[in-house]
Amino acid sequence: MEPCHEKIAMKVRLNVNxxxxxxxxEPRKTLLDTLREDFLLVGSHAGCEHGVCGACTVLIDGEPxxxxxxxxxQADGYDITTIEGLAPAPGELSIVQDAFCExxxxxxxxxxxxxxxxxHALLERNDAPGRADILEAISGNICRCTxxxxxxxxxxxxxxxxxxxxxxxxxxx
Amino acid sequence: xxxxxxxxxxxxxxxxxxAILASDVDTRIIAGxxxxxxxxxxxxxxxxxxxxxxxxxxxxxxxxxxxxxVIGAVTRQVEVERSEIxxxxxxxxxxxxxxxxxxxxxxRGTVGGSIANADPSAEIPLVxxxxxxxIEIANPSDRTRxxxxxxxxxxxLAAVMPGDCVCAVRFPLWTQARVGTGFHEVSARRSDFAxxxxxxxxxxxxxxxxxAATLGLGGVGDRAIRIDxxxxxxxxxxxxxxxxxVRAATKALDAxxxxxxxxxxRRRVAATLGIRALDDxxxxxxxxxxxxx
Numbered sequence: 001m002e003p004c005h006e007k008i009a010m011k012v013r014l015n016v017n018x019x020x021x022x023x024x025x026e027p028r029k030t031l032l033d034t035l036r037e038d039f040l041l042v043g044s045h046a047g048c049e050h051g052v053c054g055a056c057t058v059l060i061d062g063e064p065x066x067x068x069x070x071x072x073x074q075a076d077g078y079d080i081t082t083i084e085g086l087a088p089a090p091g092e093l094s095i096v097q098d099a100f101c102e103x104x105x106x107x108x109x110x111x112x113x114x115x116x117x118x119x120h121a122l123l124e125r126n127d128a129p130g131r132a133d134i135l136e137a138i139s140g141n142i143c144r145c146t147x148x149x150x151x152x153x154x155x156x157x158x159x160x161x162x163x164x165x166x167x168x169x170x171x172x173x
Numbered sequence: 174x175x176x177x178x179x180x181x182x183x184x185x186x187x188x189x190x191x192a193i194l195a196s197d198v199d200t201r202i203i204a205g206x207x208x209x210x211x212x213x214x215x216x217x218x219x220x221x222x223x224x225x226x227x228x229x230x231x232x233x234x235x236x237x238x239x240x241x242x243v244i245g246a247v248t249r250q251v252e253v254e255r256s257e258i259x260x261x262x263x264x265x266x267x268x269x270x271x272x273x274x275x276x277x278x279x280x281r282g283t284v285g286g287s288i289a290n291a292d293p294s295a296e297i298p299l300v301x302x303x304x305x306x307x308i309e310i311a312n313p314s315d316r317t318r319x320x321x322x323x324x325x326x327x328x329x330l331a332a333v334m335p336g337d338c339v340c341a342v343r344f345p346l347w348t349q350a351r352v353g354t355g356f357h358e359v360s361a362r363r364s365d366f367a368x369x370x371x372x373x374x375x376x377x378x379x380x381x382x383x384x385a386a387t388l389g390l391g392g393v394g395d396r397a398i399r400i401d402x403x404x405x406x407x408x409x410x411x412x413x414x415x416x417x418x419v420r421a422a423t424k425a426l427d428a429x430x431x432x433x434x435x436x437x438x439r440r441r442v443a444a445t446l447g448i449r450a451l452d453d454x455x456x457x458x459x460x461x462x463x464x465x466x
Contacts, residue, residue: 007180
């Protein structure tokens with residue numbers, strides 16, 4: 001077997017939360033590690049790091065995707081949204097984030113960024129999701145604390161609040 | 174970083190990609206990466222180089238030809254799931270798609286990736302086998318088509334040579350007026366690997382006689398297989414006939430056995446789901462709510 005030698009870093013330019021960011025990365029560096037280590041966006045959590053748990057979920061062009069299953073060198077040209085990109089202003093919470101607090105949709109918080117991004121993407125597409133739609137939307141995200149009941153409740157609550165606001169859909173909050 | 178080091182290239186054309194693939198056996202294709210990246214993370218795969226084909230426009234899209242729906246290899250699964258053309262003209266694939274992984278993996282995973290991986294429990298290869306699809310394969314000198322039945326040769330094993338690139342899947346179009354489909358699956362959890370999956374497509378004539386029928390089973394053995402349901406053709410289908418034919422065809426199936434499901438269990442579930450899939454398909458064809466080509 002060949003000795004395990006490092007590869008020369010490649011320059012990547014990524015659009016994260018509406019800002020252009022640059023980093024020098026080895027090809028084998030995942031988007032997740034790049035977000036956390038190079039851009040210090042540590043809200044995307046490293047769980048299983050092989051695509052099972054959903055803790056690293058980010059939005060790629062608005063669609064929930066696993067950032068541990070994409071290399072940073074593949075991610076240029078997409079609109080990447082992390083949990084840090086959801087809050088309307090520093091110190092504030094988006095409606096979905098606030099709904100998770102209000103209904104105790106989190107305990108340890110490890111899965112929460114992924115859950116909220118999955119919920120956010122669902123509610124961008126679907127004004128009034130049924131229970132089955134919600135379960136499907138978070139089916140790729142594992143939570144070991146809540147038993148999911150309060151998470152579903154949080155998303156139902158967020159849907160209700162979003163329906164009662166005048167915020168236009170299809171963009172970031 | 175979990176994967177072993179590799180080089181990364183993103184060629185601008187299929188020809189260039191094939192040339193790179195052919196020049197080095199240690200090069201692998203990456204598209205959606207939803208199967209390959211976990212394998213890299215666990216170091217079950219250690220290619221020296223990855224060739225990224227995801228953005229090759231010539232491999233992307235869903236098109237209708239005279240007798241086929243052609244899906245480009247890098248078309249993402251979510252695009253197929255949301256496609257109106259697929260829902261209307263390839264309803265069996267539309268029914269199977271929600272069972273493929275879960276939403277985040279369908280957002281990145283591609284149709285060609287699922288085909289090339291040849292997982293025996295995967296839904297897209299099952300539909301390809303059931304409908305008798307053809308796989309289009311490019312290499313540096315040639316572009317060929319291979320029937321799905323010859324393409325899938327074993328678990329995670331497809332009949333591709335070094336330098337080959339799956340570029341599209343051609344699903345035959347059924348043009349009968351009354352077509353119905355059925356899809357059933359049993360797994361440990363929704364979106365987990367299928368222990369058994371069954372896919373059926375049938376067509377009825379104006380008086381309700383079966384004029385075409387196909388049934389495929391996935392997850393049972395080394396690869397998806399087609400079950401012989403020819404005796405149904407020419408007759409008005411009855412529950413008894415469906416049950417007898419499917420039971421007889423699945424009784425001696427070569428089934429795999431593992432921690433989750435024994436071979437006997439797989440055979441029993443295969444019979445039950447096969448019957449249900451055909452039942453659904455005939456009911457849908459009779460009601461006229463199936464495909465409208």
